[in-house]
Amino acid sequence: xxxxxxxxxxxxxxxxxxxxxxxxxxxxxxxxxxIAKASLYKHFPSKEALAAAAMVRxxxxxxxxxxxxxxxxxxxxxxxxxxxTRWALELQVAGDMPTLPxxxxxxxxxxxxxxxxxxLLLQLSERLGEWIVxxxxxxxxxxxxxxxxxxxxxxxxxxxxxxAFLKAGGQHSDAQIVDWVLSICLHGLRGPRTAAPVR
Amino acid sequence: xxxxxxxxxxxxxxxxxxxxxxxxxxxxxxxxxxIAKASLYKHFPSKEALAAAAMVRxxxxxxxxxxxxxxxxxxxxxxxxxxxTRWALELQVAGDMPTLPxxxxxxxxxxxxxxxxxxLLLQLSERLGEWIVxxxxxxxxxxxxxxxxxxxxxxxxxxxxxxAFLKAGGQHSDAQIVDWVLSICLHGLRGPRTAAPVR
DNA sequence: GTCTATAAGAGGATAGAC
DNA sequence: GTCTATCCTCTTATAGAC
Numbered sequence: 001x002x003x004x005x006x007x008x009x010x011x012x013x014x015x016x017x018x019x020x021x022x023x024x025x026x027x028x029x030x031x032x033x034x035i036a037k038a039s040l041y042k043h044f045p046s047k048e049a050l051a052a053a054a055m056v057r058x059x060x061x062x063x064x065x066x067x068x069x070x071x072x073x074x075x076x077x078x079x080x081x082x083x084x085t086r087w088a089l090e091l092q093v094a095g096d097m098p099t100l101p102x103x104x105x106x107x108x109x110x111x112x113x114x115x116x117x118x119x120l121l122l123q124l125s126e127r128l129g130e131w132i133v134x135x136x137x138x139x140x141x142x143x144x145x146x147x148x149x150x151x152x153x154x155x156x157x158x159x160x161x162x163x164a165f166l167k168a169g170g171q172h173s174d175a176q177i178v179d180w181v182l183s184i185c186l187h188g189l190r191g192p193r194t195a196a197p198v199r
Numbered sequence: 200x201x202x203x204x205x206x207x208x209x210x211x212x213x214x215x216x217x218x219x220x221x222x223x224x225x226x227x228x229x230x231x232x233x234i235a236k237a238s239l240y241k242h243f244p245s246k247e248a249l250a251a252a253a254m255v256r257x258x259x260x261x262x263x264x265x266x267x268x269x270x271x272x273x274x275x276x277x278x279x280x281x282x283x284t285r286w287a288l289e290l291q292v293a294g295d296m297p298t299l300p301x302x303x304x305x306x307x308x309x310x311x312x313x314x315x316x317x318x319l320l321l322q323l324s325e326r327l328g329e330w331i332v333x334x335x336x337x338x339x340x341x342x343x344x345x346x347x348x349x350x351x352x353x354x355x356x357x358x359x360x361x362x363a364f365l366k367a368g369g370q371h372s373d374a375q376i377v378d379w380v381l382s383i384c385l386h387g388l389r390g391p392r393t394a395a396p397v398r
Numbered sequence: 399g400t401c402t403a404t405a406a407g408a409g410g411a412t413a414g415a416c
Numbered sequence: 417g418t419c420t421a422t423c424c425t426c427t428t429a430t431a432g433a434c
Binding site: 224225226236237240244245246 | 430
């Protein structure tokens, strides 16, 4: 049943964002969805498969945002990259970004065997990669950086711990946090400069 | 026995850097040190205490680097911050940076109750905080950023996933990876600019 | 303080009835 | 496909002899 599986993946997404893969238990997922654990296993064969489904959902949503940006005729590649990165940061600050440990080997193995996941990941990388190359040609991104490095840096915003730390402090609004992290990603700690440095 | 405990903490440090807290088992630590698991528990009361000891060791080593930088009479606050950040990135690329999940609650509880850890963390934050404020006054760091944001951004380099990804690609030298990540941290994706922007 | 052996429990996965 | 009940492995932690 499609509807049921959607509900499962949504629960997994939330729990993954909240506690991460290792601390999320299948019992919790079942309880959150409101079905028995054995029923869960009729839909997904393993805990890893649950996580993979949540990541597929995330990639699909991200690609939808990419499509939306591609439709903005007047936007520059850099502005599109910025918009996608901002969207990811907003998702993260809102507590809806599922996060996986980069070290868990059983999980990595399952993901690397998951065709839909790999396909979407490749697709996203290629779409962003194009914009990166164009932004470098336009002088908006350091052309000496390999596009790969830029791509990973953007991807890494999805699991940047800084927003969570700032949010835990409770001093700043979500929008302010997103602005700061995005600005640091683009302009560094030195900040944007509109004129030549003074020294 | 002090020597024995040092060996334990060093093993924990390596395993923590390699697999992370959740995937590291106490059995592994015991095997790595070469003693029985029960003997481990004579030295440290819990797995969390092991991790805390490794983090204390890391903070002590970091503070030693801070001291070393403070002794460089001719260095600016910004150069000192850069040197400390570079050191952390080199540790990370070398696979010696212990990394803790920011979500594990039992671990967080133990850390927050660990006096030596908290004291050292506060000490490090204050030392770096001074340099941050001075670097902002000197115009080397965006003065509109709260120092807290800058501090967290620097701390986050310790668990930045980008170096590991680049290293996994096997295309680049460790030194090159460190240079890129550090440059992006300081100058952003747009890169350092020595003159006014063209547009 | 070190060992062997074991308790205690969490959590992923499955059996089998309906 | 859903349930209850159970299995089984892994892992933390401890008992108790030396």
